[in-house]
Amino acid sequence: MCGSGTTIDVAKELGRKVIGYDISQYRDDIIQNDARKIPLKDNSVDFVFIDSPYSDNVKYSNHPDCIGKISCEKEEFFEGLDKVARERYRILKPNKVMAWLIGDHWRKKSGFIPVGIRMYEKLCKYFETIDIICITRRKQTSNTGIWHKRAREFNFYLRGFKYLFIMKKQEK
Numbered sequence: 001m002c003g004s005g006t007t008i009d010v011a012k013e014l015g016r017k018v019i020g021y022d023i024s025q026y027r028d029d030i031i032q033n034d035a036r037k038i039p040l041k042d043n044s045v046d047f048v049f050i051d052s053p054y055s056d057n058v059k060y061s062n063h064p065d066c067i068g069k070i071s072c073e074k075e076e077f078f079e080g081l082d083k084v085a086r087e088r089y090r091i092l093k094p095n096k097v098m099a100w101l102i103g104d105h106w107r108k109k110s111g112f113i114p115v116g117i118r119m120y121e122k123l124c125k126y127f128e129t130i131d132i133i134c135i136t137r138r139k140q141t142s143n144t145g146i147w148h149k150r151a152r153e154f155n156f157y158l159r160g161f162k163y164l165f166i167m168k169k170q171e172k
Helices: 006-013 075-091 115-123 145-154
Strands: 020-022 030-032 045-051 092-102 105-107 111-113 127-136 161-169
Touching (some): 075 092, 115 161
Parallel strands (some): 045 092
Antiparallel strands (some): 092 161, 127 161
16 A cells, blocks of 8 residues: 555665555556555565555546555455455564554545554554654645535535554554
8 A cells, every 4th residue: 555655765865775555557667556465575564554445535546456545434455455454464574663644534424433443552562652743734735725615515624633553563
């Protein structure tokens, strides 16, 4: 779930080895693959960063298996993200760290759904919490006119923050 590849760019700037997967390949350095089944060996990765969908609020891709096409109003959404979390657990080396960025959901029809907290509960089955950071948007592009227009048109709130869960692989 590396989307447009910003995380890949940052990792490369820092001189890190990086592999980016996404169900919908936007660039040549992103490998087309479903996050629920990563083609890496068990216990082979030092760090994982994921910026997952938090509902069907944005069109992430045209791929029929994209989790971002499923509303967080359905349990199927959380089941899909749980499979992603399990896969992260499988590929991460013992005592290594992963970070998961996710936001909450609000629409007039469905009201508030604490997507971040629900996902955090799922992650706690696999990982030990190091920290939870609130990432505020401030002047991020999601606060631009186009998002304000979409929020009014599709009846959702622009959330002021996302959660960044920083967690270490637990040994079972």
